[in-house]
Amino acid sequence: MAGVNKVILLGNLGADPEVKHLEGDKVVANLRLATTESYKDRSGNRVENTEWHDLELWDGQARVAEQYLKKGSQIYVEGKIKSDTWQDDQGNNRKRTKIRVQSFTMLGSRNSGADNAQGGGQSMPAQNSNPNTGMSSNTSPAYDSGDNDADDLPF
Amino acid sequence: MAGVNKVILLGNLGADPEVKHLEGDKVVANLRLATTESYKDRSGNRVENTEWHDLELWDGQARVAEQYLKKGSQIYVEGKIKSDTWQDDQGNNRKRTKIRVQSFTMLGSRNSGADNAQGGGQSMPAQNSNPNTGMSSNTSPAYDSGDNDADDLPF
Amino acid sequence: MAGVNKVILLGNLGADPEVKHLEGDKVVANLRLATTESYKDRSGNRVENTEWHDLELWDGQARVAEQYLKKGSQIYVEGKIKSDTWQDDQGNNRKRTKIRVQSFTMLGSRNSGADNAQGGGQSMPAQNSNPNTGMSSNTSPAYDSGDNDADDLPF
Amino acid sequence: MAGVNKVILLGNLGADPEVKHLEGDKVVANLRLATTESYKDRSGNRVENTEWHDLELWDGQARVAEQYLKKGSQIYVEGKIKSDTWQDDQGNNRKRTKIRVQSFTMLGSRNSGADNAQGGGQSMPAQNSNPNTGMSSNTSPAYDSGDNDADDLPF
DNA sequence: TTTT
DNA sequence: TTTT
Numbered sequence: 001m002a003g004v005n006k007v008i009l010l011g012n013l014g015a016d017p018e019v020k021h022l023e024g025d026k027v028v029a030n031l032r033l034a035t036t037e038s039y040k041d042r043s044g045n046r047v048e049n050t051e052w053h054d055l056e057l058w059d060g061q062a063r064v065a066e067q068y069l070k071k072g073s074q075i076y077v078e079g080k081i082k083s084d085t086w087q088d089d090q091g092n093n094r095k096r097t098k099i100r101v102q103s104f105t106m107l108g109s110r111n112s113g114a115d116n117a118q119g120g121g122q123s124m125p126a127q128n129s130n131p132n133t134g135m136s137s138n139t140s141p142a143y144d145s146g147d148n149d150a151d152d153l154p155f
Numbered sequence: 156m157a158g159v160n161k162v163i164l165l166g167n168l169g170a171d172p173e174v175k176h177l178e179g180d181k182v183v184a185n186l187r188l189a190t191t192e193s194y195k196d197r198s199g200n201r202v203e204n205t206e207w208h209d210l211e212l213w214d215g216q217a218r219v220a221e222q223y224l225k226k227g228s229q230i231y232v233e234g235k236i237k238s239d240t241w242q243d244d245q246g247n248n249r250k251r252t253k254i255r256v257q258s259f260t261m262l263g264s265r266n267s268g269a270d271n272a273q274g275g276g277q278s279m280p281a282q283n284s285n286p287n288t289g290m291s292s293n294t295s296p297a298y299d300s301g302d303n304d305a306d307d308l309p310f
Numbered sequence: 311m312a313g314v315n316k317v318i319l320l321g322n323l324g325a326d327p328e329v330k331h332l333e334g335d336k337v338v339a340n341l342r343l344a345t346t347e348s349y350k351d352r353s354g355n356r357v358e359n360t361e362w363h364d365l366e367l368w369d370g371q372a373r374v375a376e377q378y379l380k381k382g383s384q385i386y387v388e389g390k391i392k393s394d395t396w397q398d399d400q401g402n403n404r405k406r407t408k409i410r411v412q413s414f415t416m417l418g419s420r421n422s423g424a425d426n427a428q429g430g431g432q433s434m435p436a437q438n439s440n441p442n443t444g445m446s447s448n449t450s451p452a453y454d455s456g457d458n459d460a461d462d463l464p465f
Numbered sequence: 466m467a468g469v470n471k472v473i474l475l476g477n478l479g480a481d482p483e484v485k486h487l488e489g490d491k492v493v494a495n496l497r498l499a500t501t502e503s504y505k506d507r508s509g510n511r512v513e514n515t516e517w518h519d520l521e522l523w524d525g526q527a528r529v530a531e532q533y534l535k536k537g538s539q540i541y542v543e544g545k546i547k548s549d550t551w552q553d554d555q556g557n558n559r560k561r562t563k564i565r566v567q568s569f570t571m572l573g574s575r576n577s578g579a580d581n582a583q584g585g586g587q588s589m590p591a592q593n594s595n596p597n598t599g600m601s602s603n604t605s606p607a608y609d610s611g612d613n614d615a616d617d618l619p620f
Numbered sequence: 621t622t623t624t
Numbered sequence: 625t626t627t628t
């Protein structure tokens with residue numbers, strides 16, 4: 001039966017992307033994403049709780065991540081849960097869970113990455129400050145991979 | 156910064172719920188949920204891919220799960236990713252990821268396993284095996300826990 | 311700035327799909343989907359609240375909808391909100407909101423309404439009753455359109 | 466049957482919140498939210514498409530919105546679709562769709578409008594620039610309303 | 621280990 | 625290890 005396996009995350013990168021260029025033009029990027037929830041406990045003290053997620057991006061998305069994301073970047077992510085299972089040396093069953101990213105959007109996490117001048121004097125969100133290559137619009141695009149890992153960069 | 160950590164799953168239980176009644180009226184239920192995606196590979200053959208998820212429910216939700224869910228039940232789930240980390244005997248860092256369920260809805264996996272033909276004593280569940288009086292009301296309720304683990308059964 | 315506009319619905323069709331075959335091989339299907347929430351009011355009475363959604367599907371998805379969905383079908387939908395605005399005869403600004411479907415999955419609303427084939431006394435969800443072309447597996451596939459309205463049927 | 470009716474939006478406010486304080490301590494805020502998607506058409510030109518959403522928040526959330534949001538604010542929203550239907554003067558059936566907000570999170574839309582702190586004409590997001598009233602943590606909280614419209618401010 |  |  002057809003199921004649904006969907007993950008939505010919004011958080012910040014704990015480190016620069018780790019990118020591997022594989023044979024055959026394949027590229028994979030691994031990101032560490034922190035999602036922090038904050039609430040008040042019964043004593044009224046604000047408590048923070050951070051969950052760390054391992055993200056995996058392929059090809060076109062991996063290239064965008066490599067180019068524009070870095071430690072501290074704030075992103076919105078859609079993906080799905082994928083786990084690897086194997087046996088370790090002791091013969092124990094092991095499992096590791098990661099998020100296979102299907103699309104992501106860079107948010108304004110303030111010089112997210114780049115040492116890039118906030119560019120022009122534009123007034124609006126300045127979502128991201130990527131050197132958006134001479135576009136009058138400095139939108140922050142979303143990067144979508146069909147499930148087919150579109151290889152082309154979106155701009 | 157406030158983040159988002161949201162999981163949406165729709166699938167079937169691989170086994171009956173495992174429920175533990177703890178001291179202080181706390182209850183926890185663990186479920187194994189399969190989400191299956193199916194697609195055609197480039198040769199045109201249909202391929203199925205199943206991901207298994209460990210779900211954790213508390214208190215009111217755990218009680219509902221205990222009472223109405225069983226192996227084969229089809230449910231829709233919203234929750235968040237939570238991982239436990241620890242060191243194993245060899246001193247290796249270990250991590251285990253599960254889904255903390257925030258709400259779930261029973262779908263029509265119609266007497267999913269159950270011998271519960273329209274019948275039993277329960278008033279509700281099982282989407283469309285309810286003695287639904289052929290009526291406008293054939294509801295299958297959703298079980299929501301605030302993040303506060305409401306202890307009361309929803310009906 | 312790159313935004314997010316995402317809708318997730320799970321409900322039942324209020325009527326058979328309305329399908330229009332346009333020139334140039336384009337097809338559009340309009341569906342009426344009911345999502346019902348049910349809760350107890352403060353008096354402890356169960357209350358039902360139904361919201362009706364206008365769904366729009368194109369091309370490949372529209373064809374699948376035409377072929378397999380009907381009044382009563384239970385589906386899971388992902389899409390986005392799209393509204394049309396215009397001026398009516400009196401010069402008033404008008405707005406109509408619909409859901410542009412990006413993917414959907416047929417759930418087991420077991421001969422949902424239909425006097426549909428598969429007939430017999432099958433015990434299970436009958437997920438969908440598609441004559442799934444000689445596959446041993448008659449899984450209920452999800453229909454995904456990139457945003458590109460893939461024209462091909464998924465099986 | 467229990468359905469799902471969920472909306473996820475991430476965008477910017479087109480105007481300051483419109484807030485009405487009603488009798489009995491009830492408060493309602495209406496927001497106009499823009500979600501922009503940007504893509505390249507087949508000629509390779511980047512195209513922007515903006516959808517405007519009418520959001521409705523109640524009580525605690527409305528108060529937070531009144532205090533911290535303004536034109537330009539970037540927020541992440543979870544809610545559900547709700548439509549009002551009525552007959553107009555000509556006896557035509559009319560329908561208006563809005564998003565009933567269940568939770569929202571302020572993102573860094575960088576002095577989103579505000580002349581708030583963080584001083585001058587700083588260029589970037591500044592995640593939240595709310596005068597977070599003497600908290601050691603000045604995280605950007607998420608505002609959640611059970612469906613019960615919690616009346617209390619979250620901090 | 622589910623479901624189709 | 626992020627962010628505020």
